[in-house]
Amino acid sequence: MTNFVKIFDTTLRDGEQAPGFSMSSGQKLAMAEALEGLRVDVIEAGFAAASPGDFEGIRAIAEMVKDVTVCSLARCNDGDIRASGEAIKPAKHGRIHTFIATSPLHREFKLKMDKDEIVRRAVAGVELARQYTDDVEFSCEDAIRTERDYMKRVCEAVIRAGATTINMPDTVGYTTPEEIEDLFRFLTTEVDGADGVTWSAHCHDDLGLAVANSLAAIRGGARQVECALNGIGERAGNCALEEVVMALRTRKDFFGMDTNIRTEGLYGASKLLAAITGNAVPRNKAIVGKNAFAHESGIHQHGVLANRETYEIMKPEHVGVSTDNLVLGKHSGRAALRNRAEKLGFTLSDNQLQSVFVSFKELADAKKEVFDSDIEALVLGEAVGQAGPWEIESLYVSAGSDENRIPKATVSLRHEDGRTQQHVSEMLGPMNAVFDAISQITDTPMELEHYSVNSVSGGEDAMAEATVRVATEFESYQGRGASTDTVLASALAWLDVINRIERRAVRTGSIAAQH
Ligand SMILES: CC(=O)SCCNC(=O)CCNC(=O)[C@H](O)C(C)(C)COP(=O)(O)OP(=O)(O)OC[C@H]1O[C@@H](n2cnc3c(N)ncnc32)[C@H](O)[C@@H]1OP(=O)(O)O
Numbered sequence: 001m002t003n004f005v006k007i008f009d010t011t012l013r014d015g016e017q018a019p020g021f022s023m024s025s026g027q028k029l030a031m032a033e034a035l036e037g038l039r040v041d042v043i044e045a046g047f048a049a050a051s052p053g054d055f056e057g058i059r060a061i062a063e064m065v066k067d068v069t070v071c072s073l074a075r076c077n078d079g080d081i082r083a084s085g086e087a088i089k090p091a092k093h094g095r096i097h098t099f100i101a102t103s104p105l106h107r108e109f110k111l112k113m114d115k116d117e118i119v120r121r122a123v124a125g126v127e128l129a130r131q132y133t134d135d136v137e138f139s140c141e142d143a144i145r146t147e148r149d150y151m152k153r154v155c156e157a158v159i160r161a162g163a164t165t166i167n168m169p170d171t172v173g174y175t176t177p178e179e180i181e182d183l184f185r186f187l188t189t190e191v192d193g194a195d196g197v198t199w200s201a202h203c204h205d206d207l208g209l210a211v212a213n214s215l216a217a218i219r220g221g222a223r224q225v226e227c228a229l230n231g232i233g234e235r236a237g238n239c240a241l242e243e244v245v246m247a248l249r250t251r252k253d254f255f256g257m258d259t260n261i262r263t264e265g266l267y268g269a270s271k272l273l274a275a276i277t278g279n280a281v282p283r284n285k286a287i288v289g290k291n292a293f294a295h296e297s298g299i300h301q302h303g304v305l306a307n308r309e310t311y312e313i314m315k316p317e318h319v320g321v322s323t324d325n326l327v328l329g330k331h332s333g334r335a336a337l338r339n340r341a342e343k344l345g346f347t348l349s350d351n352q353l354q355s356v357f358v359s360f361k362e363l364a365d366a367k368k369e370v371f372d373s374d375i376e377a378l379v380l381g382e383a384v385g386q387a388g389p390w391e392i393e394s395l396y397v398s399a400g401s402d403e404n405r406i407p408k409a410t411v412s413l414r415h416e417d418g419r420t421q422q423h424v425s426e427m428l429g430p431m432n433a434v435f436d437a438i439s440q441i442t443d444t445p446m447e448l449e450h451y452s453v454n455s456v457s458g459g460e461d462a463m464a465e466a467t468v469r470v471a472t473e474f475e476s477y478q479g480r481g482a483s484t485d486t487v488l489a490s491a492l493a494w495l496d497v498i499n500r501i502e503r504r505a506v507r508t509g510s511i512a513a514q515h
């Protein structure tokens with residue numbers, strides 16, 4: 001058995017299944033680029049049969065990504081597997097991941113299939129997938145609640161049919177470290193043909209055990225873990241990529257395992273995902289939270305000043321938290337900007353660099369000093385800003401202490417289809433007027449649930465990051481915006497939500513049209 005663990009990233013598939021985390025194809029491409037930069041082994045880019053948008057998204061990633069295996073999920077049926085096969089066709093390395101549930105509950109109530117029928121479907125699915133690619137993964141959905149003798153039978157059948165990776169999902173996040181370690185030990189020693197395949201774990205976090213369970217699975221014999229950046233995924237989420245990878249790196253003495261991950265890119269990739277989905281990372285989140293390397297209390301600060309290792313088990317720079325003190329300002333050029341962005345974990349294409357550079361110079365003219373957090377906001381703003389379809393053409397606000405003066409916002413928005421519309425709103429507060437004007441133009445009524453503005457860099461001319469959470473008739477959404485102007489940052493956050501809603505409507509509209 002090797003001491004190398006493959007990192008199978010499912011941010012763009014299981015991660016995207018979580019409510020409020022869906023991404024446009026362009027955003028998925030940007031994330032895939034970041035994941036390739038991290039050197040994950042496999043990108044699960046989506047579920048090709050789910051929608052035309054998902055199919056196209058996988059195909060675009062398969063065309064773009066060069067060094068990483070691109071994978072599509074499929075049920076064990078002809079339509080799903082053929083759609084996946086077509087979607088991954090352009091990939092240099094393409095994988096089909098097919099699955100069927102094996103537990104008694106799922107067999108009886110969901111699939112309404114008996115044990116023999118499930119084995120037959122699993123084998124047929126793997127055989128069909130092998131007609132498209134030699135790299136076929138098979139998952140026993142709800143593996144943890146499946147009888148062991150039956151699981152052994154299913155695994156032996158799919159190995160004979162040509163599966164090359166066998167995944168054991170803890171679909172409902174029910175297992176414990178001891179139990180899953182024992183399961184993998186059983187499978188890797190008792191299943192005929194076990195030596196010829198890669199064993200994989202896919203753990204959900206319903207009991208907060210996803211990372212611990214994935215690590216235990218590795219100790220039991222798993223050599224692939226399925227995980228998502230920031231731990232996003234169905235319900236409470238998946239095993240967090242950054243946590244499992246840093247646990248393996250930091251405790252190599254204990255686990256004895258290597259991964260391919262360029263850990264210095266973790267912080268940037270996490271921030272990019274947060275910006276794209278509009279869901280901020282909690283401050284206390286392990287590895288990538290704002291507080292992960294911060295020390296507030298005197299005794300800790302005293303210890304850290306004497307020797308960082310007193311209270312730090314990892315070096316911030318190992319996960320891409322910059323400790324670079326070089327000052328960037330209006331006299332800096334593209335090389336320095338690209339270099340700093342890379343240190344912050346962002347790999348910029350030439351086009352992205354050019355666009356960020358223009359904003360950087362504007363900011364540098366307006367500010368004395370451009371901090372790392374400014375660069376971060378500019379790069380992330382670039383990623384969010386690509387989302388469309390609406391963008392702000394102009395924004396004017398008037399307000400004052402005179403009680404007869406009603407706050408007024410004049411907003412003009414441009415749609416990617418070429419329309420430009422303007423609206424003037426008068427409300428009790430200037431921000432309400434801005435939000436109202438944007439909602440009137442886009443015809444999107446929403447109720448504000450939470451609104452905050454934070455300074456994300458230093459100095460009186462700091463970048464502001466605004467976050468809004470709003471409720472529509474059906475769902476809650478989060479939006480973010482960044483600018484040196486707090487009003488503009490807030491307007492961008494509001495518009496971010498509207499763009500998410502409109503993109504989603506386009507996607508679901510196309511699914512409906514398909515049926
Ligand atoms: C544990 C996981 O994360 S599994 C992945 C979950 N992800 C998703 O579901 C996202 C993508 N899904 C979708 O877009 C839709 O569910 C689709 C397009 C796949 C299917 O839509 P629909 O045809 O309307 O079916 P619906 O979602 O209502 O029900 C699922 C059907 O698949 C069947 N099914 C579920 N899993 C499997 C499987 N692994 N293999 C074969 N059939 C399966 C169910 O029994 C049900 O069949 P039925 O329609 O004959 O009752």
Ligand SMILES: CC(C)C(=O)C(=O)O
Nearest residue numbers: 099139141142169171
């Ligand atoms: C399809 C499988 C891998 C899955 O996502 C799960 O069971 O949670």
